[in-house]
Each structure stands twice: as structure tokens, then as C-alpha cells.
Amino acid sequence: MSIALDGNTIAGALGELFAVDVSVAVFECAGCGHSGVVAEVVVYADAPGMVGRCPACSDVLVRLVRSDRRAWLDMSGVVSLRIEL
Amino acid sequence: MARAAVLGRLTWRVGTLVSFRDETAVARTVVFQIPDWPGHLAGQHVDVRLTAADGYSTERSYSIASAVDGDLVELTVERLPDGEVSPYLSQVLRVGDQIELRGPIGGWFVWDPEVDSPALLVGGGSGVVPLMAMVRTRAQLGSATPFRLLYSVRDPASVLYGPELDRLRSDPMLEVQYAFTRQTPAGYSRPPGRIDAAYLDEFGYSAALRPAVFVCGPTGFVETIADLLVAAGHNPHRVKTERFGPSGGSS
Numbered sequence: 001m002s003i004a005l006d007g008n009t010i011a012g013a014l015g016e017l018f019a020v021d022v023s024v025a026v027f028e029c030a031g032c033g034h035s036g037v038v039a040e041v042v043v044y045a046d047a048p049g050m051v052g053r054c055p056a057c058s059d060v061l062v063r064l065v066r067s068d069r070r071a072w073l074d075m076s077g078v079v080s081l082r083i084e085l
Numbered sequence: 086m087a088r089a090a091v092l093g094r095l096t097w098r099v100g101t102l103v104s105f106r107d108e109t110a111v112a113r114t115v116v117f118q119i120p121d122w123p124g125h126l127a128g129q130h131v132d133v134r135l136t137a138a139d140g141y142s143t144e145r146s147y148s149i150a151s152a153v154d155g156d157l158v159e160l161t162v163e164r165l166p167d168g169e170v171s172p173y174l175s176q177v178l179r180v181g182d183q184i185e186l187r188g189p190i191g192g193w194f195v196w197d198p199e200v201d202s203p204a205l206l207v208g209g210g211s212g213v214v215p216l217m218a219m220v221r222t223r224a225q226l227g228s229a230t231p232f233r234l235l236y237s238v239r240d241p242a243s244v245l246y247g248p249e250l251d252r253l254r255s256d257p258m259l260e261v262q263y264a265f266t267r268q269t270p271a272g273y274s275r276p277p278g279r280i281d282a283a284y285l286d287e288f289g290y291s292a293a294l295r296p297a298v299f300v301c302g303p304t305g306f307v308e309t310i311a312d313l314l315v316a317a318g319h320n321p322h323r324v325k326t327e328r329f330g331p332s333g334g335s336s
Contacts, residue, residue, distance in 0.1 A: 004304050006328045009146050012132035012190045015095035024192040039193030040326065 007041040010050045013064055014038075017071060026082040031059030038081075097134060097185045098122070100158070102178050108245045112163045112211065113175040114150060119186060122156040125149055127222035128195035128215045128299065128327075131158065131188030135170055145170045148215035148301075148327075149189065152222040158186070161245060163211045194299060194327045198222065202297055203231040205290050207280065207310050209302025210238065212329050216301060217246055224253055233260045235288055237280050237306065240268035262288045282313050292318035301327040 011023035023039040034056035041052040041061060049065030054077070061077040100117035107113050129149055136142040151159035162174040178184070196204060196219040206216040213236050223232055238244050244263070254261045264280045265273065278284075290296040298319060300310045307326045315321050 008130055008191045012187050015190060019094055021192045037193050039191060
């Protein structure tokens, strides 16, 4: 059973990689052009990795797989991230 | 937009359980001491990581229930019958035991005390936990910002923080309204029922007041309430939502 969570679920794992709080960054979806904050991305965390989908069109935005020594981050579904500094 | 309490990459920290208290038959508040905790904003989370002796490791995200209090951080954990992490946190863990935590996380679903517009908090089940952090932070700061907490909960025995909310609501600027969905207290004036448009109209803030709105609970609850609020004229950008997974329970 897959349970839809929100972007906060992936924010901690991304926080290990990024020096800024990505949960408040604004993404643009490559599938439909929707813009929104990462905190409101729909996240499925019960796969071997985490999958974040667009709340508007449900296309895959981001996939993150983490092992002890390596992180693999696929952001091909995201055109851009706007990060307030 | 609120800033995160810390900048820089997150790392795992070791927290020690210093006390706990049972909130209901299935929910326990656990208090961790985390050395060099940088503080947090009301509404932020931590990730908790448990690692078994054989190296198997699993993580869950929990809202912080407490206002900032030095290096102490409180989580309220509702035990799930088939849960992997919640039974351990809420039943097995003993004072002095250590776990790994990472946080604070998330700068979106946070109440900013600098903003003086009223805040409407709508919680379903254990979705009330991050909202309680906001209520406690407001009280700690002596803020006069008007708050309304609408708390959807199955029955009186499932209410989290009931006695504390009763004390805090002596502040006339903090209103607390329950929506009992299955069973009400004896003599309660309203029949059991879910929060609907009429309920929000009666107990929420009018969109004209431009309140900051925070909605937290199970996915279905959050989507229903957010849609109702937007239909009532609230700006979607001021309606912040947070969905709980199974730990949100159904209300």
C-alpha cells in the first residue's frame, strides 16, 4: 500500500545534501509547468527510495535513493528550483 | 516567508530520552535531550532513525510538539498496531535510552510570531501535534495574536493535550473548538460530526481577516478542509497544509 505524504518527509533527506532548506524552495514541474513549494510535493516513501510527485499532475518530480555511503538524486522532473537566500 | 531555524546541512544527532508522559491510551509524549540543539520554529519536524543490532535501519518523520526549551525536544507518538517505529518509541524506549534524530526540518508549515494576522489552526487526529507547538510557542512568547484551534477528534478519550488546552484557553484570544466525529462528551451541545463548511463558517475566521491558516491531519482530512477554505474565499497561498501518513490516524 502506498501512502501519500508531503514534502516534509523528503526534506530531511534533502537537508543532508543541500546547504539550504529545500522545503521552502519553489519547484517548476517539467510535466505541467505547475509551481509550488517542495513542502507540498506528494511524497511516497515506502519504495526502496523516496518518490516525489507533482501535486497538480502527479508526474514524478524527484527520486532519491540513499545507501550508507551514497545518495542518488534524480530531479529530471523539475525544470527549476527557486531558492530564497 | 519564515526562514528555517538553521542553515547548513543537516546531520544526525543523538538524543537521550529524559522523560515521557502518556497522553491517551495509545499516544505518548517522549522528551529527548539533544546536545547542541539549535532551537526550532513552531511546526517543524525531526526525522527519527532506529537501527537494529543487525544493521537494519528505518526512519520516520515526527512533528515537534513543544515550544523551544533549551536542548529539550518533545514528540507525541501515536502507536500504530502494525507500526515499525511507533510501538518502539511509545512503549519500549526507556529513560536513558538513546536514538538518532535529524532536524529541525521544514520552513514552510511554521507559524511566524512576527506576523500579527490571526491564525486559524485546523487539526485532525494527531495532526494537532504541530499546531500544539504553535499554541505553546504563542503562550511562551506572551503573544496577543488571535488564534483559533479547530480540533477534529474521534471521541473525548482520544483528545491530546486536553487539560493543557483547557488552561490555555483562559486567554480570550485563544479559542479552542472540538469537533467530535464519533462520540461526544456527556451533555455536549453538538452531535458527532466532521468539520464541514457550516462549521468553518461558524468557528473559523472570515477570509476578509486574511488569517494565516494551518491544516494538518490525514490526507483526506487535509484536502477536504483546504478545499472548503478556498471555496469560502481564503487565499490558497495562505492555506498551508501538512499531511500525515498512517501516524495521523483517521479522525
